[in-house]
Amino acid sequence: MNTQRICVMGLGYIGLPTASLLATKGHKVHGVDVRSDVVDTINRGSIHIVEPELDVLVRSAVHSGNLVASLEPAEADLFVLAVPTPFAEGHVPDLSYVDAATESIAPYVRAGNLVILESTSPVGTTERVAERLSALRPDLVEDGRRTFHVAHCPERVLPGHILRELVDNDRIVGGVDPASAEVAAAFYRTFVSGEVLVTNARTAELAKLTENSFRDVNIAFANELSMVCGTLDIDVWEVIALANRHPRVQILNPGPGVGGHCLAVDPWFIVSSASDEARLIRTAREVNVAKEDWVVRRVLDRAERFRKPVIACLGLAYKPDIDDLRESPALHVTRSIIEAMPEAEVLAVEPNLRELEGFDVVPLEEAIGRADIVVGLVAHTPFKRMDRSRLQEKVVIDACGLFR
Numbered sequence: 001m002n003t004q005r006i007c008v009m010g011l012g013y014i015g016l017p018t019a020s021l022l023a024t025k026g027h028k029v030h031g032v033d034v035r036s037d038v039v040d041t042i043n044r045g046s047i048h049i050v051e052p053e054l055d056v057l058v059r060s061a062v063h064s065g066n067l068v069a070s071l072e073p074a075e076a077d078l079f080v081l082a083v084p085t086p087f088a089e090g091h092v093p094d095l096s097y098v099d100a101a102t103e104s105i106a107p108y109v110r111a112g113n114l115v116i117l118e119s120t121s122p123v124g125t126t127e128r129v130a131e132r133l134s135a136l137r138p139d140l141v142e143d144g145r146r147t148f149h150v151a152h153c154p155e156r157v158l159p160g161h162i163l164r165e166l167v168d169n170d171r172i173v174g175g176v177d178p179a180s181a182e183v184a185a186a187f188y189r190t191f192v193s194g195e196v197l198v199t200n201a202r203t204a205e206l207a208k209l210t211e212n213s214f215r216d217v218n219i220a221f222a223n224e225l226s227m228v229c230g231t232l233d234i235d236v237w238e239v240i241a242l243a244n245r246h247p248r249v250q251i252l253n254p255g256p257g258v259g260g261h262c263l264a265v266d267p268w269f270i271v272s273s274a275s276d277e278a279r280l281i282r283t284a285r286e287v288n289v290a291k292e293d294w295v296v297r298r299v300l301d302r303a304e305r306f307r308k309p310v311i312a313c314l315g316l317a318y319k320p321d322i323d324d325l326r327e328s329p330a331l332h333v334t335r336s337i338i339e340a341m342p343e344a345e346v347l348a349v350e351p352n353l354r355e356l357e358g359f360d361v362v363p364l365e366e367a368i369g370r371a372d373i374v375v376g377l378v379a380h381t382p383f384k385r386m387d388r389s390r391l392q393e394k395v396v397i398d399a400c401g402l403f404r
Contacts, residue, residue: 003026003027003028004027004028004076004077004078005027005028005030005074005075005076005077005078006019006022006027006028006029006030006076006077006078006079006080007029007030007031007032007073007074007075007076007078007079007080007105007108008022008029008030008031008032008079008080008082009032009073009079009080009081009082009083009101009104009105010032010033010081010082010083010084010097010101010119011031011032011033011038011039011042011069011082012033012049012082012084013049013051013159013162013261013324014082014118014119014155014157014162015031015033015080015082015083015118016031016042016047016049016054016058017051017054017057017157017162017163017166018080018082018118018155018166019031019061019067019080020054020057020058020060020061020067021057021163021166021167021191022191023061023062023064023066023067024057024060024061024064024066025190025191026066027066028066029061029066029067029068030068030070030073030074030076031067031068031069031070032069032070032071032072032073032104033069033071034071036071038069039069039070039071040069042058042062042067042069043062043068043069044062045058045059045062045063046058046059049323049324050322050323050324050352051159051160051162051163051322052160052161052163053163054162054163057163072104073104073105073108074108075108075110076108076113077112077113077114078113078114078115078116078187079105079108079109079113079114079115079116080116080118081098081101081102081105081115081116081117081118081119081129082118082119082155083097083098083100083101083119084097084119084261085097085098085119085120085121085122085125085265086261086265087265087268087269087272091268091271091272092272093121093122093268093269093272095121095122095125095128097119098117098119098121098125098128098129099128099132102129102132102133102136103132103136105133106132106133106136106137109133109137109140109148110140110148111140111147111148112147112148112149113148113149114148114149114150114151114180114183114184114187115129115130115133115148115149115150115151116150116151116152116153116184116187117129117150117151117152117153118152118153118154118155119154119155120154120155120208120209120212120261120262120265120266120269121152121154121205121269122205122209122269122272122273123202123205123206123209123269123273124202124205124273125152125205126150126151126152126174126176126201126202126204126205127176127201127202129150130146130150130176133146133148133150134146146177149175149177149179149180149183149184150175150176150180150201151173151174151175151176151180151181151183151184151201152173152174152175152201152204152205153171153172153173153174153184153188153204154172154204154205154207154208156169156170156171156172156208156211157169159260159319159322159324160319160320160321160322166192167191167192167193167194168193168194169192169194170194170195170196170197171188171192171194171195171196171197172197172199172204172207172208173185173188173196173197173198173199173204174198174199174200174201174202174203174204174205175198175200175201176200176201181198181199181200181201182198185198206270208266209266209267209269209270210270212262212263212266212267213266213267213270213281213284215263216258216263216264216266216267216281216284216285216288217267217280217281217284218252219252219254219255219258219263219284219288220258220283220284220285220287220288221251221252222240222251222252222253222254222255223254223255223257223258223287223288223291224287224291225239225240225251225254226254226291227290227291227294230294230298236254237253237401237404240253240254253400253401254291254399254400254401255291255329255399255400255401256291256292256295256329256330256333256377256399256400257288257289257291257292257295257329257332257333258288258291258327258329259317259318259319259326259327259328259329259330259331260318260319260324260326260327260328261324261326261327264285264288264318264326264327265327267281267282267284267285268285271285288329291329292329292332292333292336293336295329295333295375295377295397295399296333296336296337296340298397299311299333299337299373299375299397300337300340300341302373302395302397303341303344303372303373306344306372306373307343308343308344308345309341309343309344309345309372309373310344310345310347310370310371310372310373311337311341311344311345311346311347311371311372311373311375312347312349312367312368312370312371312373312374312375313330313333313334313337313346313347313348313349313375313377314349314364314367314374314375314376314377314378314380314383314402315330315349315350315376315377315378315379315380315383315400316328316330316331316334316348316350316353316356316359316361316377316378317330317331317350317352317353317378317380318330318331318378319378320378320379320380320381321352321380321381322352323350323352323353325356329377330377330378333375333377333399334346334348334359334377335358337375345360345370346359346360347360347362347366347367347370347371348360348361348362349361349362349363349364349367349383350380351364351380351382351383352380364382364383364386368386368390368391368394369390371394372394372395373394373395373396373397374391374394374395374396374397375397375399376396376397376398376399376400376401376402376403377399377400378400378402379400379401379402383402384402388403391403
């Protein structure tokens with residue numbers, strides 16, 4: 001494998017693992033982030049996010065001299081954009097981070113370079129990157145044709161398993177033209193053991209959005225079922241277990257909603273592109289958002305029997321055993337309880353965070369000992385190991401199957 005100079009824009013949950021992995025493969029990686037504290041942390045060989053084994057990989061990459069973090073881009077053979085793609089008010093895609101990253105690298109792109117957008121994006125975003133670069137660098141366009149390559153390769157990793165899945169998972173590579181697709185596919189084949197599937201950029205974008213929307217729709221069914229069971233006073237976990245004994249039924253587990261940057265965001269990108277047609281996808285999103293407020297109402301109803309209730313909310317992250325708070329339903333539920341019942345003392349328990357502004361983050365043992373009401377929001381492993389006998393005198397509201 002030929003050593004390449006690689007510039008990775010964005011050193012978050014995807015960019016940092018990708019940059020460190022490529023650096024340990026022998027590439028010279030220049031990582032860029034807008035936060036100086038993140039840059040300083042990485043250059044010390046440390047990490048600012050929680051991900052198994054990432055600390056070892058980053059330390060090795062930095063100490064080898066192959067990974068350097070900076071606030072500014074640099075010349076490279078290959079540029080990877082791994083920046084956030086949130087939505088703005090009204091669930092409209094916010095592409096400002098992609099645009100800023102594109103403009104930032106524009107002075108450094110040279111003929112023959114490859115620009116890869118890894119950020120999950122609405123259909124047409126990769127073409128937008130190519131067009132903006134062409135406009136910013138007309139010297140790289142000859143006879144109406146770009147002299148650089150642009151492709152989309154959406155990340156498909158699961159937090160908690162990122163380093164393994166960066167290598168093992170199949171990858172979709174879509175180019176703005178066939179040549180870009182082939183150049184990008186050749187790069188990924190140098191370190192991906194899964195199959196690299198080649199298509200065009202628009203199809204690659206929609207394929208990733210489809211994956212996450214499929215999961216969101218299926219979770220919405222489980223969440224809606226949990227609310228139906230709550231109204232009918234039926235144990236939803238037993239209903240699901242019994243229904244799943246059918247050979248062609250596999251209902252997912254309900255939770256307090258759906259979080260994370262992908263599942264809670266990506267369906268809206270499809271809705272924004274085809275609002276009249278994406279009716280089921282829109283409804284699923286609305287159901288999963290509504291589940292958060294449904295959990296809040298159940299807690300508030302139970303809390304009314306106490307003059308000054310102490311409420312322990314177990315978990316703030318959007319899924320078990322990580323520290324990621326992006327679009328977290330547990331975080332929304334906890335905040336909503338605090339706002340709706342100022343007389344209550346709300347104890348937040350999040351074993352993956354030491355502190356969080358606006359929250360009284362306490363150890364699990366303390367919270368259980370003091371609480372009148374215990375709300376299970378995230379099935380973190382330490383919570384599963386707790387002594388259940390300590391809950392006997394408590395009001396328990398289980399939104400995620402933690403106490404099953």
